[in-house]
Amino acid sequence: MAEHKHDTYGILAEFTETPAFYEAVGKVKEAGYKKFDCFTPFPVHGLDHQMGIGRSKVPIFTAIGGVTGFCTGMLITWYMNGFNYPLIVGGKPFWSPIFPFPIMYELTILLSAFGTLFGMFATNLLPRHNHPVFEYEDYIKCGDDTFFLVIEKADPKFDLEQTRSMLEELGSTKVEVLKA
Numbered sequence: 263m264a265e266h267k268h269d270t271y272g273i274l275a276e277f278t279e280t281p282a283f284y285e286a287v288g289k290v291k292e293a294g295y296k297k298f299d300c301f302t303p304f305p306v307h308g309l310d311h312q313m314g315i316g317r318s319k320v321p322i323f324t325a326i327g328g329v330t331g332f333c334t335g336m337l338i339t340w341y342m343n344g345f346n347y348p349l350i351v352g353g354k355p356f357w358s359p360i361f362p363f364p365i366m367y368e369l370t371i372l373l374s375a376f377g378t379l380f381g382m383f384a385t386n387l388l389p390r391h392n393h394p395v396f397e398y399e400d401y402i403k404c405g406d407d408t409f410f411l412v413i414e415k416a417d418p419k420f421d422l423e424q425t426r427s428m429l430e431e432l433g434s435t436k437v438e439v440l441k442a
Contacts, residue, residue: 271394271442272298272414273425275434276403280306283409286432287312290411293428297417301395301410320381327377328370335366394440412440 277283284306290298291314300309339362343349348356359366383389395401395412404410411434413425422439429437 269441270415270422271440272412272417272420273422273429274395274398274438274440275411275413275429275432276400276436276438277409277411277434278407280409282433283411284309284312286411286429286434289432290413290428294419295413295417296419297414299412299414301401301404301412303405303407303409306409319385320378323377323381323384324374325377327381328374330377331369331371331373332366334373335362335369338369339365394442398438398440400436415442 275286277286283300283302287300287309291312298313300306300313302309336359340357343362344357350356354361395410398410400408401410411429413420413429419425426437426439
């Protein structure tokens with residue numbers, strides 16, 4: 263028992279039937295668990311709602327990147343054309359937001375893409391080179407016909423024995439303790 267307290271990542275429960283798995287996820291959420299994840303062989307419609315997962319925060323990073331890119335493009339063209347190397351071309355003013363628009367547009371797209379990429383990394387806690395679930399010997403069954411529900415030890419409600427018995431009562435075919 264004492265050996266599990268230090269090297270435990272969480273508890274994994276296997277399910278072979280989609281409805282039983284779907285209902286078990288809802289009951290885990292109703293029980294108040296917050297740090298749990300699901301591994302399925304195919305997308306299960308409505309599973310994110312069943313898990314209580316809200317809307318992704320990645321679009322916020324995309325918007326911040328886009329606004330930063332647009333403002334950077336405008337600032338660069340304003341400084342270069344207005345102060346660094348002022349040059350009148352065709353009788354136009356030193357700086358206007360019209361003619362450097364492609365620069366602002368391109369920087370908006372570029373920094374939006376970077377915001378999306380790094381926002382995805384930040385929200386998914388990446389890069390992570392290994393996950394304890396991958397060390398589970400039957401994890402390969404997740405690609406075929408088995409559903410996994412993992413409750414992490416970091417969850418405030420986690421208690422090894424109570425969580426294990428709850429998962430067994432929910433109809434899982436196998437419950438295993440994952441090592442960290």
